[in-house]
Amino acid sequence: MPKSSIRTLLAAAVFALASGATFAQTVIIAPSAPPPPRVETVPPPRAGYAWDPGHWRYAHGGYVWAPGHWQTVRVGHRWVPGHWIAHGPNWRWMPGHWA
Known part of the structure; x- marks a missing residue:
């Protein structure tokens, strides 16, 4: 196999592995609805920061x-907080993200 083909194949493999790791996410499914959100005292606004409100995480059966x-x-983006959505009889966590 020519060296240029090996380099091309190697570059494609590295790209495929790197892009797969970038989009990997853990899916969180809970068997019951989360409790109501807690009331939080939000600190005064800070320049260059967006507040990500508290939420219920599901871990170890609770x-x-x-x-x-x-x-x-992130300049030019807005923060979309994470939230729980009903997914059949279960609940699925949708992580917060920049949009």
Whole structure:
């Protein structure tokens, strides 16, 4: 096999492996609805940051509260907080993301 073909094949393999790792996400499914959100005292706004509100995480067979925190702003984007959605008889966590 010519060296140029080997280099092309190697570059394609590296790209495929790198892009697969970039989009990997853990899917969280819970058997019951999360409790109502807790009331949080949001700290005063900070320049260059967006508030990510607290939410219930599902771990080890139960819900655990994850308090809100500041996210560094991505210029030209807005923060979409994570949320739970009904998925058949279960509930699925949709992680927060920049849009």
